[in-house]
Amino acid sequence: MWNRALLSPVLRDGAHKVLGVVAARANSSTQSSTKLENVLEPMVRKDEKAQKINRAMRAYLERAQTQEKFLSEKKEEFELGKRHLANIMGWDPEEITQENIDEAIQYLLPSGLFEPKARPMMKPPEMIFAKQKLAEFDYTGRPHNSLFYTARGNFYGRLHEAFSHVLRLNEHQLAMRKKGVRTPEAAEQFDLRPYDWINQGELAELCLERIKDEHHDYFIRSMTRLAEHPYSNMAREILLKYLKPKQVETHEQEILPLMHDEAGNPYMEARGERKSLRAIVKVTGNGTGETLINKSMSVDEYFPELKDRLQVMFPLQFVGLLNKVDVEATIFKRHDEYELGEMAKSTEEEQKELIKPLELRKGQAAEAGAIRLALSRALCSFVTEEDVKLMRLSGLLTKDKRKRERKKPGKRGARRRYPWRKR
Amino acid sequence: MLRPRLKETDRFTRLAGSLLPLRSRCFSTQPAIESDSEADGSKSDLPKPYRTNVDSPSKHQRQHLAKFYTVPKSIERSLFGIFQHTKQSRQLNSFMGEMGVMVREPFLEIREYIESYDYSQPALRMVVYGKLGVGKSFILGHTLHYAVENSWLVIANSWMPEWLKRPKDTQPNAEDPTILETPVEGAIWLQHFRAINERLLEKLQLKTTSTWKFSDTEVIAEGEPLIKLVAHGIDRMKHSNQCVRSLLHEVKKQTNEGKTKTMVVLGGVNCLWETSYVKDPKKQFIPARNFHLLQSFKEILKNDWKNASAVVSVAAPALSLTHRNLELETVPSYMPQYLLGKEGFEFFEPFVPIRVEKYSDKEAESVLEYYTDMNFIQHPKGRTEAARNELKFLSGRNPRELRGLCGWI
Structure with a gap:
């Protein structure tokens, strides 16, 4: 065993430094390159019996050194590249931001790849290369964390922390009961409603450990138990570490006011999409239910x-305007470069080319879906806000995101396999 | 319990012998009785808003528009047993226990032309056209009813392409082997002609104006009654096509002389410029111009005669779609110029085009009221305003579509 008392003052200082850094990191759970340089100092020491470094520690230090060297090289490269890029684009190299870099890369190296991660990118090395966990043991190889052998020390540490809070709250509850408060006020309980729990990935990032589904579930259960305690507001700080504000996913559609044509009838135009089609629908009020496609x-x-x-x-039936408005729809094949502005520019003959050929009686469900969405959007201007809410709830204003799945090599279609016969 | 009562009704005896399957007969019994009892009590009184008691096409006025009149039983059995509408329409009539026909704008237009025409001029020709299932045949039927009522000599066939596309039997002409005869169709049509015009022919006592020789022994001499010519075609089926030709020739000549006035009512005449599905010995499809029967009818559609009017319809199903590589839904146009083609259009010029539109809002309301009242729409919610709006929208107020949809409710 390594006796701390035997250490020379200098070396002891160095060791304390390492331990101090390690402890600090265990608390902050983040890595910082400036502190690592201090970690590397003890490597150059006299070979004494008491100061012999455990093999695991040595391996870790070597690894950390290589990583640090690698990162610093990459960082230099990145800085140089940044200046070079600024030069190409004619920007000031001192004031270039990450957003500018992304923009420049997209411009210089355009890519049609579907997956954004697969497209060319230029980011600082810290964002690209994964973080590494700090040393969890001292020079003798003894772990700092008592939960080290659970293989998920940080994770279980957080659970312990949570449960200790539960116990504290229970004690508090008992004390309050003794005081005669049997039913605490509602304000004493933490309100979970405006928050969401962090997800599995975020938890793994916090703990720097591999978190499986069941671990995440267990964690959320434990935390929920803490949060549902009648006095959970006292543990507010710890709860907020694992909570994030709820994201409300309503893309509020802008409802345009009705327009009026020459005859004074109200009308509204809107577009809708489904699969590879787009529909432009014009709804005219004071009609008799005429439709023209x-x-x-x-x-x-x-x-x-x-x-x-x-x-x-x-949609017409839903808002009660069936046979009261006239509907005019145009269906286009979807072209990504085709936009409404271009529609105005293009001549009538070009527009005719865009119109789907009528002899193709295929994909009619998609056509109907595109018209339905466009029609619903246009009808929003004809009805009250209450009705628009109901329309949204009934799914009329929701775009159907499903698309044709691409064919895969080695398969007959997207999923279907070629028939296999035993030879 | 129902049986003895049903047997008494005239309607059921007709239904029992009809083409309908048993199930549909069961369906049609109940409303038939109800309407009967109602009609007895209230026919002379106020009719329902969708109905009119005026059952004579000559007396139909603008105030009767979008209202149904019931075709009298005698006419229904005699005339419309021959000039048959589509199977679905006949089935519907059986459900209803009556033949209800809506008074519509195009009929009044046709009647106005017929009544105001100067018959010293060449024959008046009107071409009824419109989209699929808008009621062209019913306009023809209504016109036919009018013609029969007003003692016109009638030359009628509801669906000409039947002779072209599916002839029951074919044989080459004795004189010219390139010409094809369809004896069965010819004989049937002669029977129909005789049945429709029986009374009128008796009254007019028309005689042949020339000698018609069919073989060495079979000769119809000049001055013999015209009805004999018809009878010969029916008896000797082999000569039916020649008989049709000579009969139409005689009718045309004598109409021109002013002995009678003649109305030609034919459906789907654009088939006269089409090609049949019958092959000749060289394995080529035979065009319609080589059909003996169709040749004769083409003659009568010309306007080189007086005292006559022709009301014909052109329709997409009359085209030989397979030859054109088309389907019924993908026919590019329903206009006479497309359906008749250049040759046919020039043949008919000058003519009066009569456009038949889908139901107006008023007409759709009327027909839905009629269907509901006759229990053709049976669902309790089928009577609501919402259901009617829905039906109107889904059918696009197309009569055929609307009838098809209501059949499920």
Whole structure:
């Protein structure tokens, strides 16, 4: 065993430094490159019996040194590259930000790859290379954390912390009861409603450990138990560490005011998408339920199948404007470069080319879906805000994000395999 | 309990012998009795808002628009047993226990032309056109009813393509083998002609104006009654097509002389410029111009005669769609210019185009009221305002679509 009392003052100082740093890191759970340099100091020491470094520690230190060297090299490269990039773009190299860099990379190396992570990128090395866990043991190889052998020391440490709070709250509850407070006030309990628990990835990042599904579940259960304690407001600080404000995912659609045509009838235009199609729908008030699709056919002629007509009818029926407004729809094949502004620019002949050929009676469900979405959006201007809320709840204003899945090599379609026969 | 009562009704005896399957007969019994008892009590009184008691097409006025009139039983059995509408329409009539026909704008237009025309001029020709299922045939039927009522000599067929597309039997002409005869169709049509015009022919006592020789022994001499010519075609089926030709020739000649006035009512005439699905010995499809029967009818559609009017319809299903590589839904246009083609359009010019539109809002309301009242729409919610709006939207107020949808409710 390594006796601390035998250490020479200088070396003892160095060792304390290391231990101090390690302790500080265990608390902060973050890594910082400036402090690591201090860690490396004890490497150059006299070879004494008491100061012999454990093998694990030595391996760790070597690893840390290599990593540090590697990172500093990368950092230099990045700084140089940044200046070079600024030079190319004609920007001031001192004032270039990460956003500018991303913009420049996207401009210089455009990529059509689907996955954003696979596209070319230029980021500081800390953001690209994974963080490494700090040494969890001292020179003799003895772990600092009593929970080290659970393999998830930080994780279980946090659980311990939570449970100690539970015990403290229980004691407090008892004390209050003795005082005669049997039912605490509602304000004493922490209000979980505006928050969400952190997810598995975020928890793993906090603990710097591998967290499995069951661990995350267990953690959330324990924390919920703490939060549901009648006096949980006392443990507010610890709870807030694992909570984040609830994100409300409502993309509020801007409801435009109605426009009026020459005859004074109100009308509104909107667009909708489904699969590879886009629809532009014009709804005119004071109508009789006339429908015109692609300037040629009514709904019953365009859609031979009843289910597609029902799709188009649903928004009108929902807001009670069936047979009270006229609907005019145009269906386009989706072109990414095609935008509404271009529609105004393009000539009539070009517009005709964009219109889907009528002899193709395929993909009618998608056409109906695109019209339904566009129609719902246009109808928002005709109804009250209450009705718009109901429309949103019923899913009329929600875009159907499903798309055709690409064919995979070695498969007959997206998933279907070629038939396999035993030879 | 129901049986003895049902047997008494005239309606059920007709239904029992009809083409309908048993299930549909069961369906049609109840409303039939109800409407009967109602009609007895209240027919002379106020009719329902969707109905009119005026059952004579000559007396239909603008105030009767969008209202149904019931075709009298005698006419329904005699005339419309021959000039048949589609199977679905006949089925619906059986459900209803009556033949209800809506008074619509195009009929009044046609009647106005017929009544105001100067018949010293060449024959008046009107071409009824419109989208699929908007009621062209019913306009023809209504016109036919009008013609029969007003003692016109009638030459009628509800669906011409039947002779072109699915002839029951074919044989080459004795004189010209390139020409194809369809004897069965010819004989059937002669029977129909005789049945429709029986009374009128008796009254007019028309005689042949020339000698018609069918073989060495079979000759119809000049001055014999015209009805004999018809009878010969029916008896000797082999000569039916020649008989049709000579009959139409005689009718045309004598109408031109002013002995009678003639109305031609034909459905789907654009098939006259199409190609059949029958092959000749060289394995080529035979065009319609080589069909003997169709040739004769083409003659009668010309406007080189007087005292006559022709009301014909052009329709997409009359085209030989397989030859054109089309389907019924993908026919590009329903206009006469497309359906008749260049040749056909020039043949008909000058003509009066009569456009049949889908139901107006008033008409749709009326027909839904009719369907509901006759229990064709049986669902309790089918009577609500919301359901009606829905039906109107889903069918696009197309009569055929609307009938199809209501059949499920």
